[in-house]
Amino acid sequence: MLELLDICAGYGDTRVLREVSLWVPPRSVVALLGTNGAGKTTTLRVASGLLAPTSGRLLLGGQDLTGSPPHALARRGVCHVPEGRGVFPHLTVRDNILVQAAGGDVDEAVEKAVSAFPVLGRKIRQPAGSMSGGQQQMLALARAYVTSPAYVLLDEVSMGLAPVVVDEIFEFLGKLAGSGCALLLVEQYVTRALELADYVYLMNRGRIDFAGEPGELDSARLMEQYLGAQ
Numbered sequence: 125m126l127e128l129l130d131i132c133a134g135y136g137d138t139r140v141l142r143e144v145s146l147w148v149p150p151r152s153v154v155a156l157l158g159t160n161g162a163g164k165t166t167t168l169r170v171a172s173g174l175l176a177p178t179s180g181r182l183l184l185g186g187q188d189l190t191g192s193p194p195h196a197l198a199r200r201g202v203c204h205v206p207e208g209r210g211v212f213p214h215l216t217v218r219d220n221i222l223v224q225a226a227g228g229d230v231d232e233a234v235e236k237a238v239s240a241f242p243v244l245g246r247k248i249r250q251p252a253g254s255m256s257g258g259q260q261q262m263l264a265l266a267r268a269y270v271t272s273p274a275y276v277l278l279d280e281v282s283m284g285l286a287p288v289v290v291d292e293i294f295e296f297l298g299k300l301a302g303s304g305c306a307l308l309l310v311e312q313y314v315t316r317a318l319e320l321a322d323y324v325y326l327m328n329r330g331r332i333d334f335a336g337e338p339g340e341l342d343s344a345r346l347m348e349q350y351l352g353a354q
């Protein structure tokens with residue numbers, strides 16, 4: 125279980141998260157939804173060790189990892205796919221995978237990445253930056269996948285992509301979840317996120333103000349208040 129307990133965090137003097145508690149059980153899909161600026165990205169940064177909380181605790185498998193650096197969490201199976209993808213545009217697709225698979229079998233990693241998104245096989249020697257936005261997002265997801273993570277934190281991975289690409293990405297996320305990997309999903313496509321999710325948190329102004337199963341979220345008022353017109 126990945127646990128955030130009473131987390132407060134921010135940037136300099138700006139307080140963003142206010143006593144956020146959130147649980148991601150192994151093999152579950154948890155959606156974290158909310159308005160722009162609510163603190164969803166900040167929550168993922170805390171969960172992957174990119175941002176140390178000012179108070180509260182981050183636990184993984186019961187072990188207190190508060191203040192641990194990102195690589196310590198990555199080593200324990202927590203993988204963050206950031207907003208904006210985070211691929212290296214000047215490196216080839218293969219080298220992007222190689223960087224992620226450091227220390228492991230590169231050919232095996234490439235094979236695994238291509239099995240997730242076959243288009244990557246056809247672009248394997250091209251600079252990542254020469255691919256379309258959708259293909260770069262597939263590469264970002266494939267890079268996470270090759271590490272066989274236990275928890276993947278996904279920040280708006282469908283943002284700005286064509287509907288057909290979004291379909292492919294959600295199909296992959298479904299398979300990833302089906303393979304036993306837990307997902308913490310920040311997503312603008314609320315309906316799709318809820319289809320996949322076992323559990324949902326709604327965030328507003330740095331606080332969690334709803335936690336429950338997607339089926340409990342049928343209140344039109346909640347949808348309207350937090351999630352806009354979707």
Ligand code: ATP
Binds near residue numbers: 135140158160163166
């Ligand atoms: P969005 O959907 O717009 O990405 P979000 O829910 O992910 O929103 P965050 O990105 O976590 O929200 O931002 C929460 C608040 O923190 C916002 O008010 C934002 O302006 C502020 N913030 C985010 N990053 C920084 C930063 N590096 N320095 C200062 N303030 C920041």
